[in-house]
Amino acid sequence: MKATILRSLQGPNRPIVHLPVIVLACYVFAAVAAPLLAPQNPYDPLQIFAWEASSPPGAQSSGGYLYLLGTDGLGRDILSAILYGLRISLVVSISSVAIAAVVGLTAGVTAAYAGGWADIALMRLVDLQLSLPTLLVALVAIVTLGPGIDRIVLALVIAQWATYARVTRAAARSEVSKPYMDAARLLRLPFRRILLRHLLPNSIAPAITLLPIDIGHAVALEATLSFLGLGVPIDRPSLGTTVANGFEYLMTGQYWISLFPGLALFGLIASINLVGEGLRRRLDPRSRQL
Template structure:
């Protein structure tokens, strides 16, 4: 994609104020997550720094650390603002890493199936279609239950649950390009199959894949939060947004709403902003969707 095409795409993107605000929110959230070790008042992973006397303090209270807990504390005495920043950092890193691996794996399968076709392409896509017929949350639940808790296990489950979406998208885009004259002309040259895939098919399948990436990153954040909320994702010593929501759920009826509500708001805003960015990208890349 050349510079002029990028500028045209940005002009089209800027026509939606909602999408611009959503992009700004995503950038701010990503910056807060990256800078969490430096801007968070407390390290929620440091068990020795926690004091149970500070448990379930109301927002604005001053704890034993002699600083104000702007969003209160959870049942373990963690500063909730710090826990949310670190939780965002952990959730985003897991979602982005799993999305990148799923993108690479799914794109490789889809491109190879579209290029070679035949029995290989048919079998590969039937396996992908079979997986797409299953709910992603169900597949992730089964895999996490088999693999156990931990960041690597959770990433593996997310990759296995999401790569099929990239494979189907890459296959559809590459199949349309495969029948075009410029690809047929490239096949008549001494270029090898992998070089044709990388130089001709891959660049023309990237635009729809970029849209799928945004959607799947938001989905991965939701899946991770759901699994952690159910106690199947990350261990309790690695607080993510889902774990923070789960920790405060039992205290909702006693009036300590902040333990669950604030992490829930952070999760909702993050997923909504990423989805709005992806929705606008879909309209920019596919002119037929523009009004």
């Protein structure tokens, strides 16, 4: 289905879909420029009017601006919470995927080059983790570590590093026996230099194609954990916590508290996935046959 949508949106000379790129660029710009675009700073209690909690979209605020998307149960402007929440979602997801990629790449090339018991032990650990749902691994990790932005980044790293280790190890295994690696060993180059200067650069390509998709996956994981109350603290306006804050108000007709952050979250994940799929198809020629 995703491949069909991509083919319908992209032209013959446009391997990357332009519309998702534009949408994603708007999301990134909104997150970076949140202090300039947001009518209210949801972190500043002096700008939050508690008596205006659960105001409907279009209501007038005491600060002289309109609540275009309404307010949540704490009196925070939904639009401002979304803009600031984008920052948390993007920082957490990009940071966790970057760290997970570094850990997985390092573990993968080390196991492939070392071989023997080190390779076997690492692959059994990777097999064990990949046999479990990623969300379950993240849940166990965050319950063990406790809530907090730094801890949710670490939990997502624990949940995602194994994929990079598996992919990189498979690519590195085919490189270890090549002549340039034999020459590096004959020259008695240091172990670290062989890994970083020779083996890793030639084994990194398959893992690079996973990065954009995994960023979208990390956004969804962070939102899920925050919605369950196990991720970003409830007083921080991430997209997941904002959706969670409005869940109890759905039955009273105050739909806007969860609806608009949920739509923003859906658009962010969809745009990241579509851009990531376009990049993967461009970087990996074999995927163009699919």
